[in-house]
Amino acid sequence: MAKDFCNPQVVEGYDLHIRKLIPGYQLVHQQILAILQAHLSQDAHVLIVGVGTGYELGYLLQAFPRCRFTVTELSQPMLDKAKDYVALWNNDNRVNFILGSHIDFEHSPQFDAVLSILVTHFIPFEHKLEFMQAARRCMKMNGIFLTFDLTQFSFKQEAEALQQMCLMNGLLEKQVQAMQSRMQDDFYALSTHETFNLLREAGFVQVHSFTQVLSYQGFIAEY
Template identity: 50%
Template sequence: MAKDFNSLQVVESYDAHIRKLIPGYELVHQQIQAVLNCHVAEDAHILIIGCGTGYELGYLMVLNPTWSFTVTELSENMLNQTRQRVEAAGQLHRVNFVLGSHTTFEQASCFDAVLSILVTHFIPLSEKTNFLAKAFELLKPQGIFLSFDLIQAHSNFEQRVLPEFCQMQGLSASQATKMMQRLEDDFELISQQHYQSLLTEIGFDQIHCFSQIFSYVAYCAFKTSMD
């Protein structure tokens, strides 16, 4: 059964639980921060697709006080949690909150960066191209797209090691088993080669895989060539 991301119980436990599920969760976010620092200006406007409870937004706001943000989220309770976090920090003036998908946005070329962190692997195969193409359309020229997602495993290696690692992070054996079943039932995984091909076909340039932990891969790509 798919996890209900609008459930208050899921929302309240999300931040603690995800750190047990995702290898290198904190490290990847630090890498994303470093990539953004190298490629976006001080007055950047950044789109975060699927902001969840706002962890990613929160640390970016603290580290980059001159950036502004638009965040989307399909779960109303998740978005409310993000809004409460931003309000508590006194930063509501820097964030535009959108309950819905970026694919419905009518504007184009309006963001310096678009982030899709742990989102694309949930998108149905038939919708992935449109999902990524809209992110491309929303970027300004020379804008950067960043993603971090689970891909198809090359072998049984990851299927054996990933649940073991997650138990070391605090999951119980039964939770690890359920996690692996969810990967089969709820995720729409594609190969790394397929993902790179999609980015290329859409028009992205300078595509780099800048991090990989087991079958979780992080990519950056640009709307036009970068020197």
């Protein structure tokens, strides 16, 4: 059964749960921050697609005190949680919170970076190209697109290894079983090769992998 991200109980427990669910969660975010620090100017404009409860928005507001941010989210409870979480660092109103999708934007090239962290794997296969093309159309020349998602298992032990890591991180056995079921219901995972090809088809010129923990992979695409 697909997880309901509008459920207040799901939203409240999301931050603790995601750290147990995603191997190397903290390290991935450290890498994202480092990449953006190497790329962005201090007055850049950043789009976060699917801001969730606002974790990356929080550390980016602190790291880039002059940057502006636009964030989208399909869940009103998630968006409200993000607003509350970052309020301390957003006292100068540098964040534009949008309930909806970046696909609905008027696609003027305004963003220096677009982030899609643990979002793209939820997009059905038939809509992935449109999703990525919309991100690219939002970006300025020399902008970057960062995505980190579940990809297809590439060897037979990988699924079992992922389950074992989740147990090591503190998930209960029943939660791991629920994760297995959700992978069938919720996720539209591409292979590494398919991801590279789709990003290039969307109009990105340079595509590189910047991190991998088992089947979770991060990609950086330049335009």
